[in-house]
Amino acid sequence: MKTDRAVLRDAAEVLSSAGLRASIVVRDLGSGRQLSIAADDPYPLASVVKLPLALAVLQGIDEGRLDPARPVTLEPAERTPGQTGYSRFQHPTTVSIEDLLYMAVCLSDNTAADALFDLCPPAEVTASLRETGIAGITVRHSILELHRTLASVLPPEQMPQALALAIRASTRGGGHLIPQLDVSSANAGTASACVDLLDRIWRSPSLGGQKNRLRSLLAMNVMRQRLAPDLESDDAAWHSKTGTFLHLRHEVGVLEHADGRALAIAVLSESSVPAQRQPAAEQALGLAAKLLHDRVRSAAA
Numbered sequence: 001m002k003t004d005r006a007v008l009r010d011a012a013e014v015l016s017s018a019g020l021r022a023s024i025v026v027r028d029l030g031s032g033r034q035l036s037i038a039a040d041d042p043y044p045l046a047s048v049v050k051l052p053l054a055l056a057v058l059q060g061i062d063e064g065r066l067d068p069a070r071p072v073t074l075e076p077a078e079r080t081p082g083q084t085g086y087s088r089f090q091h092p093t094t095v096s097i098e099d100l101l102y103m104a105v106c107l108s109d110n111t112a113a114d115a116l117f118d119l120c121p122p123a124e125v126t127a128s129l130r131e132t133g134i135a136g137i138t139v140r141h142s143i144l145e146l147h148r149t150l151a152s153v154l155p156p157e158q159m160p161q162a163l164a165l166a167i168r169a170s171t172r173g174g175g176h177l178i179p180q181l182d183v184s185s186a187n188a189g190t191a192s193a194c195v196d197l198l199d200r201i202w203r204s205p206s207l208g209g210q211k212n213r214l215r216s217l218l219a220m221n222v223m224r225q226r227l228a229p230d231l232e233s234d235d236a237a238w239h240s241k242t243g244t245f246l247h248l249r250h251e252v253g254v255l256e257h258a259d260g261r262a263l264a265i266a267v268l269s270e271s272s273v274p275a276q277r278q279p280a281a282e283q284a285l286g287l288a289a290k291l292l293h294d295r296v297r298s299a300a301a
Contacts, residue, residue: 136193
């Protein structure tokens, strides 16, 4: 059996061959056994921010500040750009807060997420994280702000140039020419903090019914092209949230095995390849996560 060091070396080689810089944390939620690569490097979170947003909204529902059945009207002029859900709708739409949660988490709907941010602003989401004991994730802006910032640099049709700019303009310290890709002003977090949050969602008694509802939503995530092919099976259920923007490719989640064991996994990454579609990068992230997962699972058996 390979040592931890050998597994980490193999995973680093897989990532490097695909042009990726990545942080990966895998933790057995029962034993606490953990293996990681660059666990505390901060990244802009892209749509992974919808996970703490959903938790904060569910806390508001539990505390009676938000009614899950309350109708919210989404106007066409207020749509946030995106590839899924209400971001593609052409006419006024009325939907409940609870259904907005489904759309934001399971379909990564940007318009649904921003409707929730109107009800639970970024500062409140960050405060909720601090109350939950999570210091390594900070929420500073809506999803729309991310797209507004990009539009101020290059027009949408110049995506190749935008990708090249995103790659060249970042620094090893997390700075960036685009403010919403700079970890000091972006929605930002570390893989370690993401796993800590997942740990709370799965095991913290203080979260009550919120954790069960959120776990159910994560199980219904339809974005399954990244880590799921290497992790899930009939005997292992993957609950997750992805995040993709320009050169960023993330996924965080929990793999529940049929034997009752659960492993939290966070993968945050950025690519050095200026292309939108990168199947090799998706495959490399899945393989690297699986290498760490298999080592943690076998060592803790």
